[in-house]
Amino acid sequence: MTELAGHGRHVGRPADDRRARIPQRDDWRLFLVILAFLLAYGLVGVSMGLMALGEPAEPRLAHSGLLKPARGEIVDRNGTLLAGNLPAWSLYAHPREIKEPLEVAAELAAIFPDTPEAAFARKLTSGAAFVWIRRPITPRQKQLVHDLGRPGLNFGSRTVRVYPAGAATAHVIGGVKPAKEGVHFTELAGAGGAEAYFDRRLGDPERVHEPLALSIDLRLQTVMREVMADGIERLTANGGAGVLLDVRTGEVLAMASLPDFDPNLPPQAFDGPAHLNPRFNRAALGRYELGSTFKPLTAAAALDLGLVRPDTLVETGSPIRAGGRWIRDLHAMPSHLTVSDVIRRSSNVGAARLAMMVGTPRFKDYLGRLGFLEPSAIELSEAARAEPLLPPKWTDLSSMTISYGHGLAASPLHLAAAYGTLANGGRRVRPSLLRGGTGPGERIVSPEAAAAMMEMLREVVRNGTGRRAEVPGYRIGGKTGTADKYRPGGGYYDDRVIATFASVFPTSDPAYVLVVTLDEPTNREGSRPVREASRTAAPLVSEIVRRIAPIMGLRPLPPEDEQAETAVASARPASD
Amino acid sequence: MNKLAFACSMLAIVVVAAWAYNVNYRTATALDRVEALRTKIAAEREHIQVLEVEWAWLNNPDRLARLVAMNADRLGLGPMTLRHFGRVAAVPFPPEPEPMLVGMGAVEDGELAAGLAMADGSAVMPPPRPAAKARP
Numbered sequence: 033m034t035e036l037a038g039h040g041r042h043v044g045r046p047a048d049d050r051r052a053r054i055p056q057r058d059d060w061r062l063f064l065v066i067l068a069f070l071l072a073y074g075l076v077g078v079s080m081g082l083m084a085l086g087e088p089a090e091p092r093l094a095h096s097g098l099l100k101p102a103r104g105e106i107v108d109r110n111g112t113l114l115a116g117n118l119p120a121w122s123l124y125a126h127p128r129e130i131k132e133p134l135e136v137a138a139e140l141a142a143i144f145p146d147t148p149e150a151a152f153a154r155k156l157t158s159g160a161a162f163v164w165i166r167r168p169i170t171p172r173q174k175q176l177v178h179d180l181g182r183p184g185l186n187f188g189s190r191t192v193r194v195y196p197a198g199a200a201t202a203h204v205i206g207g208v209k210p211a212k213e214g215v216h217f218t219e220l221a222g223a224g225g226a227e228a229y230f231d232r233r234l235g236d237p238e239r240v241h242e243p244l245a246l247s248i249d250l251r252l253q254t255v256m257r258e259v260m261a262d263g264i265e266r267l268t269a270n271g272g273a274g275v276l277l278d279v280r281t282g283e284v285l286a287m288a289s290l291p292d293f294d295p296n297l298p299p300q301a302f303d304g305p306a307h308l309n310p311r312f313n314r315a316a317l318g319r320y321e322l323g324s325t326f327k328p329l330t331a332a333a334a335l336d337l338g339l340v341r342p343d344t345l346v347e348t349g350s351p352i353r354a355g356g357r358w359i360r361d362l363h364a365m366p367s368h369l370t371v372s373d374v375i376r377r378s379s380n381v382g383a384a385r386l387a388m389m390v391g392t393p394r395f396k397d398y399l400g401r402l403g404f405l406e407p408s409a410i411e412l413s414e415a416a417r418a419e420p421l422l423p424p425k426w427t428d429l430s431s432m433t434i435s436y437g438h439g440l441a442a443s444p445l446h447l448a449a450a451y452g453t454l455a456n457g458g459r460r461v462r463p464s465l466l467r468g469g470t471g472p473g474e475r476i477v478s479p480e481a482a483a484a485m486m487e488m489l490r491e492v493v494r495n496g497t498g499r500r501a502e503v504p505g506y507r508i509g510g511k512t513g514t515a516d517k518y519r520p521g522g523g524y525y526d527d528r529v530i531a532t533f534a535s536v537f538p539t540s541d542p543a544y545v546l547v548v549t550l551d552e553p554t555n556r557e558g559s560r561p562v563r564e565a566s567r568t569a570a571p572l573v574s575e576i577v578r579r580i581a582p583i584m585g586l587r588p589l590p591p592e593d594e595q596a597e598t599a600v601a602s603a604r605p606a607s608d
Numbered sequence: 609m610n611k612l613a614f615a616c617s618m619l620a621i622v623v624v625a626a627w628a629y630n631v632n633y634r635t636a637t638a639l640d641r642v643e644a645l646r647t648k649i650a651a652e653r654e655h656i657q658v659l660e661v662e663w664a665w666l667n668n669p670d671r672l673a674r675l676v677a678m679n680a681d682r683l684g685l686g687p688m689t690l691r692h693f694g695r696v697a698a699v700p701f702p703p704e705p706e707p708m709l710v711g712m713g714a715v716e717d718g719e720l721a722a723g724l725a726m727a728d729g730s731a732v733m734p735p736p737r738p739a740a741k742a743r744p
């Protein structure tokens with residue numbers, strides 16, 4: 033019986049054990065799978081939880097690269113926009129898709145009248161895969177082309193750089209040129225001026241939304257440019273330059289150079305002499321022998337070294353012979369003049385004698401510390417190339433001629449910085465185009481020498497050659513400089529001058545330096561033509577100060593014979 | 609017991625999976641929304657830039673000078689000169705107004721209630737009364 037049962041079903045305990053055992057054996061596999069799944073999802077859940085508890089961060093999106101690279105805006109010190117961006121379109125074609133190229137060319141010529149139809153026809157029949165038709169185009173032109181309904185004509189978006197202030201800040205801002213062009217974007221690169229100097233910062237995607245604030249004040253810039261343009265036209269000059277500096281911070285509040293250009297227009301070709309090119313920034317790049325405006329710098333050196341005082345007498349009666357040349361004065365001078373009168377009456381001989389007292393090594397070192405031996409460090413891309421022109425061998429004769437501004441050619445910006453150093457109480461001024469400036473630098477002359485110089489400059493305007501620069505209430509002090517222009521073949525012209533007036537105001541508590549330079553001015557108002565700076569540049573300084581003082585909030589000071597202390601307190605501008 | 613554990617763990621898998629996928633889809637939706645918002649922000653920024661450029665064009669000092677010149681007869685503006693500066697202390701205070709009505713000097717409640725009267729006794733205006741209560 034048992035054998036029979038053995039062939040059939042297993043019955044009894046062994047069978048039960050096995051049935052009971054089978055689920056256990058497979059149980060653990062199933063359990064393992066479940067555990068694995070639970071573990072997997074658990075891990076996902078835990079990592080999600082950790083992410084939720086951690087720092088939230090901007091999600092990096094795959095297609096955020098399509099956002100157009102924009103260029104940072106440039107604003108003036110008050111936030112007025114000087115350089116901005118406008119979205120625009122460009123027109124391109126796939127000539128292989130165009131069915132009737134000649135008709136399309138005719139239609140395009142109607143929309144863009146300044147391009148000949150033949151040029152369009154040539155492009156559309158070229159058989160190329162891609163050709164630019166016109167970039168950029170205005171929205172109206174885009175609409176007209178769109179309405180043509182021609183296949184094969186497509187638009188790409190791009191950004192155009194616009195300069196709302198126009199020609200007023202042309203030299204300071206410069207311009208842009210396309211660096212990389214794609215179908216749907218252009219990368220602009222700066223070309224000249226601040227656009228080129230700050231190219232990396234303006235193109236930096238992190239700082240694109242932070243406008244670059246310049247030290248320029250558009251209102252003062254406009255006034256200076258207008259007055260100078262007027263003066264240049266009236267005096268039939270080749271051009272001119274003006275620089276307005278804040279003495280305490282070195283900020284350039286206005287820098288104008290004429291002739292200038294409109295940066296909104298594409299660059300025009302210019303085929304005249306290089307120095308008459310409208311794109312040439314005379315204020316920062318022009319190198320001129322600045323003439324008698326150097327005399328106060330010479331006197332300051334002598335005062336600082338303690339060699340003279342403002343009332344020390346200097347021999348001015350007879351010309352000096354040096355190196356086979358004569359140094360003489362244009363007008364007859366008395367036998368001796370005080371240092372103050374050497375400046376007031378602008379004596380070349382007196383300046384040369386002061387330079388000799390200082391001595392060539394110290395004089396050269398002093399001019400170097402004032403910044404005349406190196407290019408200006410201002411934030412313009414081209415300024416680094418404008419090294420002042422120095423004599424190949426700096427002899428005593430060189431020092432004597434440089435003491436009255438001949439033999440060393442520097443820019444009006446160099447001169448403004450040097451006068452700023454004297455106005456600043458003797459600490460070096462480094463001109464800057466960024467709002468905030470750089471603050472005063474190292475000490476060049478003593479405060480007493482600087483203050484004495486301010487008095488001498490004031491005398492020039494009160495009683496000397498700078499009379500026409502006076503504006504009552506602003507205590508302008510300055511120095512005229514009329515330098516004969518260097519003739520390329522050698523020697524000097526006798527009827528062409530560079531007329532400069534370098535001024536500081538108010539001299540009782542100097543705050544601003546204004547330098548105006550004119551290239552070949554001629555004042556024909558009187559019976560004979562006059563070229564002296566006292567009749568050409570000085571009146572422009574007066575007009576500029578008269579117009580910018582109310583804008584800057586400078587109230588006029590009481591006449592100098594009243595209390596000086598209250599006047600100094602009220603000379604501060606009302607608001608910055 | 610095993611069946612129960614088995615069932616519970618299956619349920620646990622389903623629940624955890626459902627939750628994970630739910631979070632995934634919500635994240636994807638949020639990312640889409642972020643992208644859409646970013647595009648909108650870029651468009652708004654562009655719009656703002658265009659407006660800023662337009663504002664700057666319209667406020668160009670040369671343009672303003674031309675407008676002033678064109679409207680000189682209506683505006684009557686002249687250049688600011690040194691004579692336009694003055695001291696605040698030099699500006700006189702306005703004079704005390706003459707009391708025209710009786711009781712204007714120091715108004716007290718009783719006088720106000722009585723109404724303001726002219727010197728000859730005729731009433732100028734009735735005493736103030738509160739506004740009518742709003743009907744519910």
